[in-house]
Amino acid sequence: MTLFSQSQKGGTPISLAEMIRKPLLVALILIILLLGAGEALSPGFASMQQILRLLIVAALLGVVAAGQNLVILGGREGIDLSVGGVVSLAAILAGNVMDGNNANIIAAIAVCLAAGGLVGLFNGVGITIFGIPPLVMTLGMLGVLQGLLVVIRQGIPSGLAAPALANFVSKPFLLGLPGVIWLWIGVGLLMAFLLRRTTLGYRIYAIGSNENAAFMAGTPVKTVRIMLFVLSSMFSALAGLCILGYAGTSFANVGDSYMLSSIIAVVLGGTPLSGGKGGYTGTMAGAFLLVLMQSILTTLSIGEAGRQIIYGITLLVLLLFYGRSKALRG
Amino acid sequence: MTRSNSFKTQAAATLRRFPFLPALAMLALLLILNGIAEPNSLTVRALKGVISTYLALVFLSVAQTFVVYTGDIDLSVGAILSFVNVSIVVIMSQLGSAPHQVLIACLAGILIGALCGLLNGFVVAGLRMQAIVATFATSILISGLALWVLPVAGLPAPSLFWKIYGGRSYGIPNVFFFITVLIFVLAVIAKTRLVTRLLAVGNGQLTAYQTGLAVTKIRIAGYVVCGIFSSFAAICITGDTASGDPLVGGAMTMSSVAAVVLGGTALSGGVGSAFGSAIGALIIGLISSLVFYAGTPSEWQNLAQGATILIVLMLGVLASRRINQ
Numbered sequence: 001m002t003l004f005s006q007s008q009k010g011g012t013p014i015s016l017a018e019m020i021r022k023p024l025l026v027a028l029i030l031i032i033l034l035l036g037a038g039e040a041l042s043p044g045f046a047s048m049q050q051i052l053r054l055l056i057v058a059a060l061l062g063v064v065a066a067g068q069n070l071v072i073l074g075g076r077e078g079i080d081l082s083v084g085g086v087v088s089l090a091a092i093l094a095g096n097v098m099d100g101n102n103a104n105i106i107a108a109i110a111v112c113l114a115a116g117g118l119v120g121l122f123n124g125v126g127i128t129i130f131g132i133p134p135l136v137m138t139l140g141m142l143g144v145l146q147g148l149l150v151v152i153r154q155g156i157p158s159g160l161a162a163p164a165l166a167n168f169v170s171k172p173f174l175l176g177l178p179g180v181i182w183l184w185i186g187v188g189l190l191m192a193f194l195l196r197r198t199t200l201g202y203r204i205y206a207i208g209s210n211e212n213a214a215f216m217a218g219t220p221v222k223t224v225r226i227m228l229f230v231l232s233s234m235f236s237a238l239a240g241l242c243i244l245g246y247a248g249t250s251f252a253n254v255g256d257s258y259m260l261s262s263i264i265a266v267v268l269g270g271t272p273l274s275g276g277k278g279g280y281t282g283t284m285a286g287a288f289l290l291v292l293m294q295s296i297l298t299t300l301s302i303g304e305a306g307r308q309i310i311y312g313i314t315l316l317v318l319l320l321f322y323g324r325s326k327a328l329r330g
Numbered sequence: 331m332t333r334s335n336s337f338k339t340q341a342a343a344t345l346r347r348f349p350f351l352p353a354l355a356m357l358a359l360l361l362i363l364n365g366i367a368e369p370n371s372l373t374v375r376a377l378k379g380v381i382s383t384y385l386a387l388v389f390l391s392v393a394q395t396f397v398v399y400t401g402d403i404d405l406s407v408g409a410i411l412s413f414v415n416v417s418i419v420v421i422m423s424q425l426g427s428a429p430h431q432v433l434i435a436c437l438a439g440i441l442i443g444a445l446c447g448l449l450n451g452f453v454v455a456g457l458r459m460q461a462i463v464a465t466f467a468t469s470i471l472i473s474g475l476a477l478w479v480l481p482v483a484g485l486p487a488p489s490l491f492w493k494i495y496g497g498r499s500y501g502i503p504n505v506f507f508f509i510t511v512l513i514f515v516l517a518v519i520a521k522t523r524l525v526t527r528l529l530a531v532g533n534g535q536l537t538a539y540q541t542g543l544a545v546t547k548i549r550i551a552g553y554v555v556c557g558i559f560s561s562f563a564a565i566c567i568t569g570d571t572a573s574g575d576p577l578v579g580g581a582m583t584m585s586s587v588a589a590v591v592l593g594g595t596a597l598s599g600g601v602g603s604a605f606g607s608a609i610g611a612l613i614i615g616l617i618s619s620l621v622f623y624a625g626t627p628s629e630w631q632n633l634a635q636g637a638t639i640l641i642v643l644m645l646g647v648l649a650s651r652r653i654n655q
Contacts, residue, residue: 079462081584132647133598136591139584140640147633154629260405260466273460305478312471319459319467327458328539
């Protein structure tokens with residue numbers, strides 16, 4: 001119950017209408033329903049092993065969505081369209097540095113995070129110092145990253161994941177859970193701590209809900225916003241590294257699908273694109289929900305077209321519950 | 331001081347009336363640079379190549395502008411393009427390839443584009459969902475429909491189609507006529523009440539609502555016009571590639587947004603011109619041909635193109651802000 005009580009005042013029972021407005025609760029109920037449906041459609045779908053596999057895929061999306069979540073919370077139309085490009089870049093860089101050798105893992109992590117941080121710094125400076133709208137800046141950056149990927153891939157073999165990294169991602173690591181799930185739990189705890197217990201966290205909500213007021217109150221608005229974009233790219237780089245471990249080798253544009261699905265995970269988790277409110281717990285549920293939906297659709301033998309049609313309609317229905325703006329009348 | 335100030339206000343007023351002027355200057359500069367890098371790049375033949383390839387993006391960027399006017403965005407334009415492309419090709423393969431049948435197929439395609447726009451307008455303005463995520467969801471749905479109509483790429487379009495698109499009349503390439511007609515149509519549309527209202531909604535939804543404008547209906551109308559112009563883009567791509575491909579438009583959505591910004595339209599809504607977006611799309615085309623003619627090694631071309639577009643985007647935003655201050 002502690003999970004649900006965060007926005008529930010006192011112990012009064014809540015009505016159905018109020019319940020529907022609680023994204024985390026709805027997401028969890030949907031997750032249970034979908035797991036049940038999946039089990040009914042193809043027995044074994046909700047087995048422990050299968051759920052672990054889904055959690056690994058969700059962890060990869062969830063780590064990208066953590067950064068996206070921060071940028072969106074910071075408001076002023078905050079959005080990061082370059083996350084997919086950073087994921088692909090990190091996967092290729094890590095593969096080339098690592099080259100299938102355990103000894104190079106530390107170097108690969110350092111290179112990935114440095115590259116991610118640099119991209120985020122460029123984004124942040126362009127957005128805050130030059131005042132470019134986030135959508136334009138990160139869209140332009142995506143184009144640059146896609147070009148950079150072609151340059152890096154050219155001539156150089158795309159590299160292999162070190163065995164230790166591959167094991168960390170897909171083999172049991174601690175208490176039967178793969179390392180990447182522990183990593184996601186760690187990211188979740190870190191985000192909860194950052195957003196609820198640190199000055200930076202309060203500042204993020206402050207600039208997200210009213211930038212001018214935050215500035216008047218002495219918040220270093222530009223520094224905070226630059227940090228958000230740096231963190232976003234670094235989370236994406238981390239995810240790219242894990243995706244290399246998951247796939248074994250890096251292939252072209254592996255990160256493309258993360259751009260918009262990370263935004264959807266954040267919105268399904270109850271953080272509106274206008275920023276200033278919401279948190280990461282909902283986003284984690286949103287990420288798992290997305291992965292679960294896609295996985296169920298894959299088990300249906302209805303072909304790619306039918307799958308996409310159903311996925312699109314389901315997303316629309318889910319989005320109907322969250323983040324609808326107020327009517328102009330009233 | 332006063333003189334420079336009055337110059338500034340005058341420049342701001344001019345730019346407010348013609349937001350596409352910086353883009354036009356950039357287009358001229360790119361044409362000159364292309365000419366310096368390779369004189370042959372300015373021949374009718376070479377320009378015909380650039381326009382044939384980028385005319386679809388021109389129409390798609392124009393389409394995007396009508397929703398950006400109100401501060402909305404449409405991430406499904408690429409999917410609509412694909413859906414209309416495969417629909418008209420399939421309709422023509424069923425119906426036949428006589429001129430009137432081709433015309434029927436095109437009209438059906440425009441109707442499909444309008445309906446997709448209506449769907450987007452309904453979910454974004456009617457159901458008040460957030461435009462970025464809602465149109466992403468509809469783009470998945472519409473891509474699914476495109477795959478359902480034609481699962482794999484490759485069904486050829488009738489020869490009449492690409493012969494008209496790639497052909498010449500009176501010695502002048504037909505695409506030149508198309509783009510001239512487009513400019514006239516855009517000049518007429520810019521004077522219509524619809525565009526004034528879209529811009530009014532973009533300047534402030536609440537103010538527009540309190541003035542008595544039917545904000546929801548106006549935003550839906552913007553999405554429908556967007557869908558119609560996306561289907562024109564689909565007709566162009568069918569002429570250019572001479573076949574149906576359910577994935578052809580996927581990568582074009584983001585380019586259309588970039589072209590809109592390059593053309594001087596603000597993503598926050600309220601300021602801009604569809605003519606500017608058309609120029610923005612041609613700027614993207616000329617940047618890629620400049621990168622090619624400048625002798626950039628093939629593996630560096632995408633990076634050079636991406637970096638140039640980013641710099642031009644930033645310069646454009648900075649320039650319009652400086653003048654508006």
